[in-house]
Amino acid sequence: MGIRKHVALGLVSALALGALAGCGSTSSTSSASSGAAQSSGNQQLQIFSWWTGVASSKALKALIGVFNQEYPHIQVINEAVAGGAGSNAKAVLASRMEAGNPPGTFQVHAGNGSLLSWIQAGDMAPLNSLYQSQGWYHDFPKSLLNMLTVNGKIYAVPVDMQxxxxxxxxxxxxxxxxxxxxxxxxxxxxxxxxxxxxxxxxxxxxxxxxxxxxxxxxxxxxxxxxxxxxxxxxxxxxxxxxxxxxxxxxxxxxxxxxxxxxxxxxxxxxxxxxxxxxxxxxxxxxxxxxxxxxxxxxxxxxxxxxxxxxxxxxxxxxMVSDVFGLPAKLSNPTPTLDFLKVLGSLKGQDTFNPLKGTFSPRLDADKSLYDAYSQSAMNSFKKDTLVLVIxxxxxxxxxxxxxxxxxxxxxxxxxxxxxxxxxxxxxxxxxx
CATH class of the missing domain: 3.40.190.10 (Periplasmic binding protein-like II)
Structure with missing residues (x-):
């Protein structure tokens, strides 16, 4: 097993719902209404994150641009929620998941935190077939993939490394x-x-x-x-x-x-x-x-x-790695799977990361696209001891x-x- 199993499952929803009281109502209302469009099975895709800063917003927009080139028939709805270094977004997400209205895909961190909670709650679908078809088992470090795996099933695609x-x-x-x-x-x-x-x-x-x-x-x-x-x-x-x-x-x-x-x-x-x-x-x-x-x-x-x-x-x-997965309760998972293909691709990651100030965890990432800092971080990532962060x-x-x-x-x-x-x-x- 990659991710450790012992997590207080009820706490993630309770804490996030408690935090929701401190958030504005605009985001949750917007999410609920657009969630209905996603669940109706039309070609829309909600991408839920806390990427609202200048660098991260620019990077996400560029990534969506790559996706639009390959899948022009799918309308992307950017459901980013600002504030709290992600705490506000996590609160809104918990509310939506509790209501059975998941976004098409959402940002979490690799490791023992919220990703594992969603997996153990039965809210995430495995992605082994996607990894196999895309050749990703050879493209990402095994140590990183272990952090996304439970009982032999892998549940998320990493987009960056920090x-x-x-x-x-x-x-x-x-x-x-x-x-x-x-x-x-x-x-x-x-x-x-x-x-x-x-x-x-x-x-x-x-x-x-x-x-x-x-x-x-x-x-x-x-x-x-x-x-x-x-x-x-x-x-x-x-x-x-x-x-x-x-x-x-x-x-x-x-x-x-x-x-x-x-x-x-x-x-x-x-x-x-x-x-x-x-x-x-x-x-x-x-x-x-x-x-x-x-x-x-x-x-x-x-x-x-x-x-x-x-x-x-x-x-x-x-290490801190942003990852995205496939919510288990989507009525139409195809747009999400298409987005995850772009998210994990060499082109998608080498478009996204230089703008965000992060780097691609892919083993074949093009170092020449990254500045001096990111190149030094890439070298450290490949040789240093990896630990997670509280x-x-x-x-x-x-x-x-x-x-x-x-x-x-x-x-x-x-x-x-x-x-x-x-x-x-x-x-x-x-x-x-």
Whole structure:
């Protein structure tokens, strides 16, 4: 079996439906009405995602353009839902799935998160025949396909690959103060002290969606305990009360002392903008930030922004992959299957990913289409140890929600023992 089986199934719908109260009603109304058109069996296809930013929207539009060239008789309806780094979209999706009105296909993350929940709930149809007909078993890394497989059945098609353990930095600032990207936490704190003494925020942070601090913590944990213990923690095979977790939590709180005070009000792009404009020197974010730097801000990799693995994570690739599948309750699955063929194709992926700032996980992807950053990430993906990410598909929805709640308390109270106790309880209540 690829994906681990123990997931609190009821939690994904309950949490998402609870979050729905915070969303506007426009998206759900639009989805319901267009869902009727999909279920009537005509040639329409709803693509449901949270890709509403400039880079991701441009990439999706280009991908749809490739699809329209091959299947001009199918009308594509873009059902993207903005806000919450996907939490709003997941809420709307849960409502639609509960009502028996699935979109044609929808975005989820590879791994132990929401994809597995939908599979175990019986809401996804297997795609083995599609993989066989398209030759994809040889086109994608086996390690990635294992994360999409349950009991020998594969349920989704990966469209991109993203790295979550990236430290972005401002090259001009680093050159000015004769700094190098920190490879250890001791070096990070030494650099941070220098930067702070010159009135520069060492680490830009955003936490408007409450997932950003979880991402930062995940990287600190990975850099502290290493990939073996980190994966064991996410697998439920190691204790969250270990000395390494305690050390990582204290290191995380120490890093928080070098961040901007208004982080709760900022979206992740705003933290990246602080780095780009020289208001801050560093930012920890997934490499969707690269799409923002290049597409939104028109910066050149290497001069406009620099990058390095987060401290302590050299040789490890913390992966996030967006995947799409086939909802089991569609009355007409043909448009979805046609779209998935394009989504997983070399042409589709090499059109989509350079615009989004991500890269294709296909083994035959054309490196020449990608910039210096993406090429370096592609090289790391093929040789480094792969791990999943808390909050980005690395753990089931129940644990993830409880973990993020514990993070909120940690950031405000700085109570390490309380945080670890809460995470231990979350792991016990939501077996990993």
């Amino acid at each position: 790295r979550a353990n990236v430290l972005w930095y401002n090259p001009k600032i680093f050159n000015q103060y004769h700094l190098t990207p920190p490879t250890t936490f001791n070096q990070f704190f030494a650099d941070a002290a220098v930067l702070q003494s010159h009135g520069i925020t060492p680490l830009a942070l955003a936490n408007h969606g409450n997932w950003e601090t979880t991402l930062l913590y995940s990287d600190v944990l990975l850099g502290t305990v290493g990939p073996k213990e980190y994966t064991a923690l996410l697998d439920g095979k190691a204790s969250w009360n270990s000395p390494g977790v305690v050390t990582a939590t204290n290191t995380f709180l120490h890093m928080m002392q070098y961040t901007n005070s208004d982080y709760e009000a900022l979206h992740w792009q705003q933290a990246d903008q602080m780095v780009a404009q020289g208001q801050a020197a560093m930012n920890v974010m997934g490499d969707w930030a690269q799409g923002y730097f290049t597409t939104d801000l028109h910066l050149t990799p290497g001069t406009g922004f620099g990058w390095a693995p987060t401290p302590g994570t050299q040789g490890t690739f913390a 909050g980005q598909g690395g753990a089931n929805p129940g644990f993830t929600q409880a973990f993020e709640n514990a993070m909120v308390s940690l950031v405000s109270s700085h109570n390490v023992n309380q945080f670890i106790s809460a995470v231990q309880s979350a792991a016990a209540a939501n077996p990993l």
